[in-house]
Amino acid sequence: MKKIVFLVGVLLFSALGTTQAAGRAAEIVAGVSAAFRAMKSYSVDFEVTMGEHRMAGNYAVCGETYRIVLGDAEVWFDGKTRHEIDNRRKEVTLSNVDPADRNILNNPVRAFDFIDSEYVPSLLRERDGEAVVLLEPAGDSGMPAGSVTLVVATATMRPRSLDYDFDGERVTVRILGIEPLRKALPAFDRAAFAAYEWIDFR
Incomplete structure (x- = not known):
């Protein structure tokens, strides 16, 4: 009888710990968002x-618009169309943005906005x-299979890193600094890339 009581106590304690951890995970995600x-x-x-590849970059967000600079590549999003610029190949690729995408390299506006998303957090x-x-994506969410591991400095609720794992393909993004944008994000200058090849996937 004592063994049964002990086992029930362990199970209840474990369930309580799991519930508290889930609540804390949601609290952290809410703080970052x-x-x-x-x-x-x-x-x-x-x-x-x-x-084995490592590359430094920067992205700037202003409202629903953004610009990413990563190596020879630039990405501009004007709130409607995404312009991916390969300055080495001299190509501009036009595409739409999935507003539900939380990948920092695809949609940095929503990179840390996991509240009310299709992801389930656990600590x-x-x-x-x-x-x-x-x-992790909810089972019936329709999100791509894979997970995101978020590391957060709890004193400031600032992210330190994101680790994406999609079907074994891992991409780690380390956050080096976050600052207020000191000046308005300039509009995408189509004329500056007039000599580039334009590819439209919209």
Whole structure:
């Protein structure tokens, strides 16, 4: 009888711990999302690692528009059309943006806005002022299979890194700095790329 009581107690304690961890994960995600929602325009320095390749970049967000600079590539989004510019190949590719996409390289406006998204957060660990939250697509969400691991400095609710794992393909984005945008984001200058080849995938 004592063994049964002990086992029930362990199960109840485990369930309570799981519930508390889920609540804390949601709280952390809400804190990060709220911090970015409060900023109307900002600039983020980051570093991308994929396998043995590492590259520094920057993106700037102003409302629903953004610009990304990563190596020889630039991306401009004017709120309607995404312009991907390959300055090495001298190509401009036009495409639409999925507003539900949370990938920082595809849609930085929503990169840290996981509230009311199709991702379910769970707390992997929290210690020494840092929390690690796993975000997994809900089973019936229709989101691509894969997960996002978010590392957050809990004192400021600022993200430190994002690790994307889609079907074994891992991309890690380390956040190097976040600053308010000091001047308005310029509009995309189509004339500056008149000599480039234009490819329209819209």
